[in-house]
Amino acid sequence: MASVSPYSNAPVLDLEALARRREVKTNVLLTVPALTVLVAAASGPLLIMLIFSFLTPGDYGGVKWELSFDAWFQVVLHRDIFDDTISLADAHLSILWRSVKLSFLTTLVAFILGFPTAYFIATRPPETRNIWLFLVTIPFWTNLLIRTFAILEIIRNQGVINSALLGMGLIDAPLDMLYTDIAILLGMTYVYIPLMILPIYASMERLDFRLVEAGYDLYASRWKVLKRIILPLVKPGVIAGSILVFIPSLGAYVTPRVLGGGKNLMLGNLIELQFGQGRNWPLGAALSLTLLVIVMFALIFYVRSAQRETH
Amino acid sequence: MPANGEVPAIRVEEVDKIFGNDADRVVALNRVSVAIEENEFFTLLGPSGCGKTTLLRLIAGFEQPTAGRILLQDDDITRLAPYDRPVNTVFQNYALFPHMTVEQNIAFALEMLEKPAAEIDQTVTDMLRLVRMEQLRDRRVDQISGGQQQRVALARALAPHPRVLLLDEPLSALDYKLRKDMQIELKRLQHETGITFIFVTHDQEEALTMSDRVAVMNDGNILQVGPPHEIYDHPSERFVADFIGDTNFLPADIIERGGDAVSCRLESGEVLAVPAGVDLPDHDRVTLAIRPEQVTLCETAGDATLQGTLQDAVYIGTDTHYRIRLADDSLFTARVQNARGRAQLFESGDRLGIRLDPEHVQLLKD
Numbered sequence: 001m002a003s004v005s006p007y008s009n010a011p012v013l014d015l016e017a018l019a020r021r022r023e024v025k026t027n028v029l030l031t032v033p034a035l036t037v038l039v040a041a042a043s044g045p046l047l048i049m050l051i052f053s054f055l056t057p058g059d060y061g062g063v064k065w066e067l068s069f070d071a072w073f074q075v076v077l078h079r080d081i082f083d084d085t086i087s088l089a090d091a092h093l094s095i096l097w098r099s100v101k102l103s104f105l106t107t108l109v110a111f112i113l114g115f116p117t118a119y120f121i122a123t124r125p126p127e128t129r130n131i132w133l134f135l136v137t138i139p140f141w142t143n144l145l146i147r148t149f150a151i152l153e154i155i156r157n158q159g160v161i162n163s164a165l166l167g168m169g170l171i172d173a174p175l176d177m178l179y180t181d182i183a184i185l186l187g188m189t190y191v192y193i194p195l196m197i198l199p200i201y202a203s204m205e206r207l208d209f210r211l212v213e214a215g216y217d218l219y220a221s222r223w224k225v226l227k228r229i230i231l232p233l234v235k236p237g238v239i240a241g242s243i244l245v246f247i248p249s250l251g252a253y254v255t256p257r258v259l260g261g262g263k264n265l266m267l268g269n270l271i272e273l274q275f276g277q278g279r280n281w282p283l284g285a286a287l288s289l290t291l292l293v294i295v296m297f298a299l300i301f302y303v304r305s306a307q308r309e310t311h
Numbered sequence: 312m313p314a315n316g317e318v319p320a321i322r323v324e325e326v327d328k329i330f331g332n333d334a335d336r337v338v339a340l341n342r343v344s345v346a347i348e349e350n351e352f353f354t355l356l357g358p359s360g361c362g363k364t365t366l367l368r369l370i371a372g373f374e375q376p377t378a379g380r381i382l383l384q385d386d387d388i389t390r391l392a393p394y395d396r397p398v399n400t401v402f403q404n405y406a407l408f409p410h411m412t413v414e415q416n417i418a419f420a421l422e423m424l425e426k427p428a429a430e431i432d433q434t435v436t437d438m439l440r441l442v443r444m445e446q447l448r449d450r451r452v453d454q455i456s457g458g459q460q461q462r463v464a465l466a467r468a469l470a471p472h473p474r475v476l477l478l479d480e481p482l483s484a485l486d487y488k489l490r491k492d493m494q495i496e497l498k499r500l501q502h503e504t505g506i507t508f509i510f511v512t513h514d515q516e517e518a519l520t521m522s523d524r525v526a527v528m529n530d531g532n533i534l535q536v537g538p539p540h541e542i543y544d545h546p547s548e549r550f551v552a553d554f555i556g557d558t559n560f561l562p563a564d565i566i567e568r569g570g571d572a573v574s575c576r577l578e579s580g581e582v583l584a585v586p587a588g589v590d591l592p593d594h595d596r597v598t599l600a601i602r603p604e605q606v607t608l609c610e611t612a613g614d615a616t617l618q619g620t621l622q623d624a625v626y627i628g629t630d631t632h633y634r635i636r637l638a639d640d641s642l643f644t645a646r647v648q649n650a651r652g653r654a655q656l657f658e659s660g661d662r663l664g665i666r667l668d669p670e671h672v673q674l675l676k677d
Binding site: 208210211213214215216217218219220221224228229232233 | 371372373392393394398399400402404406407408409410419420423424467468471
């Protein structure tokens with residue numbers, strides 16, 4: 001760019017430069033609210049958690065400002081209080097495993113139930129689609145805790161299902177459904193399934209159903225059309241739905257607390273325990289950051305698999 | 312060319328198609344019957360909403376008829392699913408699978424039919440050669456032009472070698488030049504593959520150029536079926552005459568019914584002996600159809616059938632169109648081929664005569 005513009009000395013250009021500079025200034029100013037939110041609401045708290053995870057727990061909660069790596073150590077390892085032998089922290093690992101397992105299963109079940117639902121809604125006449133979508137979102141109007149207690153009421157030993165089965169004489173003793181992993185799975189699927197249905201519906205609505213007809217025309221059975229045409233084309237929606245279900249499931253607190261009782265903890269409950277009765281804030285902070293890392297890896301995995309398909 | 316004496320490729324028998332329920336029901340097809348011969352280029356022609364696409368979708372299996380049946384040779388396919396019929400469709404918008412390459416699109420039906428890999432590969436190669444698209448085998452379908460997509464859609468539908476190929480206005484999205492090329496191309500493909508083509512269009516010129524036979528449809532009915540020249544020269548109904556090409560309509564009264572000819576008296580008092588091509592109506596009031604290019608213009612005096620005043624003349628290169636106002640104030644169009652180096656024959660306001668050749672006057676049923 002060595003060439004000199006024949007108009008480089010024209011005053012018009014200076015005005016333009018001035019305007020450009022003013023524009024830059026305006027742009028910076030416009031980003032301030034977004035930056036404030038990012039720093040104050042996202043990066044700030046995260047930074048506090050990161051610092052806390054390297055401090056010593058206070059006697060009555062809180063932290064003492066003494067550097068310590070104990071919290072990170074305790075996330076996966078356990079030091080025996082008598083002979084100082086180091087072993088894996090089985091309790092933490094089993095909770096971690098249960099969290100990942102249940103979140104994965106929740107995502108899977110939500111997909112298996114949500115996909116046909118989204119398909120059903122997308123194939124209704126346009127006037128009635130909104131009614132179905134409205135019905136899907138109705139549970140959001142009620143508090144999560146109340147919805148979870150409703151599930152509890154249905155599956156507890158004296159609950160709706162057991163009373164009905166006992167009444168009909170199909171079983172002699174109530175089935176133990178409450179306070180199991182299945183109960184947590186049921187509760188989380190119920191709570192998060194709209195987050196699976198809505199993005200899949202959004203992709204499905206944009207799907208050109210003439211392609212489905214073309215598939216049938218070219219000798220594809222219903223199953224083949226689903227597998228070879230519909231699924232690949234609504235994949236972005238499936239991925240978005242999976243992310244939206246998997247991530248909150250991983251950090252779920254209320255559902256495992258109510259339906260899992262005290263014994264079937266998930267990561268969210270374990271973290272709460274450290275900030276509450278455990279009085280070990282640094283461990284709580286370290287566990288939270290562990291959760292964050294798991295989520296990040298899960299996201300990278302999802303996005304990668306999405307990109308592989310589209311290119 | 313239609314083969315005589317053989318079982319037709321497709322027979323549509325007394326088919327009704329009614330959409331909607333009692334409150335707002337729409338009769339898309341009304342007692343439609345038609346037989347399409349083996350190896351024929353058959354065109355369903357009509358304005359939008361006439362039921363031509365519905366008939367095509369019934370043959371493809373996307374819709375079920377309300378009444379009647381559809382036979383493929385001797386098999387009743389009325390209730391078969393689209394994937395159980397050896398019939399393929401070229402869709403109006405092509406409906407190519409956007410997540411697949413050209414090759415994958417063409418191979419799709421063959422994979423669904425579980426053909427061996429080597430055969431699939433060979434067929435794809437053959438099809439690409441047939442539609443002259445060899446170089447674009449590995450392209451994604453959104454990376455090729457509309458004309459190329461059209462060819463891929465054709466190759467995809469022809470690859471499983473269907474007994475009948477259905478084409479739903481496949482050329483309507485192409486520009487004029489490309490459409491002309493594709494018309495010739497389609498004709499060639501039909502000839503080379505020997506597959507029966509059923510082609511849907513609203514473009515009368517396209518229908519006349521490409522078809523072995525044309526069925527003209529309106530309002531859910533097939534009005535006339537025949538080779539293009541027959542449809543053009545001997546339209547049976549006013550709608551057909553009006554829809555295909557330009558036509559002048561003259562009211563007339565039958566005054567004498569003979570064996571081969573019918574004497575009609577025009578409004579002007581002139582009597583014409585018209586060939587009785589169609590079933591004659593019982594009533595005497597009829598309409599005569601005359602193509603603008605099949606009349607001769609002359610000076611007022613002499614043996615002219617009709618007289619009028621020239622309103623205007625439009626020069627369009629090969630021809631000049633003269634619009635003549637007749638005694639009853641209606642307009643009559645005459646098309647005269649231009650001879651080289653000769654100026655316009657008449658000037659606006661001239662009195663002139665129109666000479667009709669009875670051979671070229673068509674008596675219409677309605």
